[in-house]
Amino acid sequence: MVLNxxxxxxxxxxxxxxxxxxxxxxxxxxxxHKAAYEGDGKxxxxxxxMEQDLGLMIDSYGTFGFRLNNGLTVLGPMAIFPRTVLxxxxxxxxEITAESLTFFRILVPKIDLVILGLDxxxxxxxxxxxxxxxxxxxxxxxxxxxxxxxTFNFLNAEGRSVGAAMIPPKHIELNEDDMLVSKLHYGxxxxxxxxx
Numbered sequence: 001m002v003l004n005x006x007x008x009x010x011x012x013x014x015x016x017x018x019x020x021x022x023x024x025x026x027x028x029x030x031x032x033h034k035a036a037y038e039g040d041g042k043x044x045x046x047x048x049x050m051e052q053d054l055g056l057m058i059d060s061y062g063t064f065g066f067r068l069n070n071g072l073t074v075l076g077p078m079a080i081f082p083r084t085v086l087x088x089x090x091x092x093x094x095e096i097t098a099e100s101l102t103f104f105r106i107l108v109p110k111i112d113l114v115i116l117g118l119d120x121x122x123x124x125x126x127x128x129x130x131x132x133x134x135x136x137x138x139x140x141x142x143x144x145x146x147x148x149x150x151t152f153n154f155l156n157a158e159g160r161s162v163g164a165a166m167i168p169p170k171h172i173e174l175n176e177d178d179m180l181v182s183k184l185h186y187g188x189x190x191x192x193x194x195x196x
Contacts, residue, residue: 054157055082058149058166065168066149077167079103081111082156088165093118093125096165098135104163105136113155115141117148117166145169 057069058080065075068085077088090100096116104114116129126142133140143151145166152164 056080056085057153057156061145061149061166061168063168063170063172066166077165079163079165080152081107081163082161088167090165090167093120093129093167096129096132098132101133101136101138101165104138104165107163109161111138111163112161113139113141113163115143115148115152115155115162115164117143117145117152117164119145119167119170 058066059069060067065073066078066080067073068080072085074080074085074087077090079086079088088100090096096118101114104111114133116133118125118129120126121144129142130140133142141148141151145168148164148166152162152166155162
């Protein structure tokens with residue numbers, strides 16, 4: 001709005017009879033904008049999955065398993081720690097027992113929090129997993145796999161002593177953003193046919 005007023009004033013000055021002989025006045029404004037804040041407390045963005053020194057992170061998941069930030073693909077359920085990943089021999093949330101969680105209790109150094117990423121949202125299954133974790137005397141956070149992946153990545157990036165047991169989801173709900181990213185990815189992939 002201010003720029004529009006400035007343009008109207010400069011146009012009026014441009015057309016004025018006083019300025020007919022000296023047409024050196026420009027209609028454009030010379031307002032300079034600072035590109036970004038450069039002082040203390042500047043907001044920065046950091047993609048934590050790209051930093052290998054933060055440990056293992058989960059880049060993506062599917063019904064088949066998980067893809068990690070170091071390029072490794074884990075098929076099926078997994079137990080993941082800041083520097084290690086193992087196959088977890090539990091096929092679905094109904095098979096989680098105190099015995100299957102004992103492994104997390106005997107680790108040294110001690111794990112502060114175990115994140116359980118489940119493939120089920122049924123109340124009966126969640127209650128049985130919670131009882132098994134109490135029986136194994138573990139501090140757990142029980143989440144759907146989708147949310148458990150990001151929670152593990154965040155806590156791991158903070159340097160917390162965290163472990164996770166993840167079961168791949170049975171179904172993945174796609175939204176418009178997922179479909180767009182996939183379409184753009186495959187579009188770029190097929191555009192490079194001249195390299196073949």
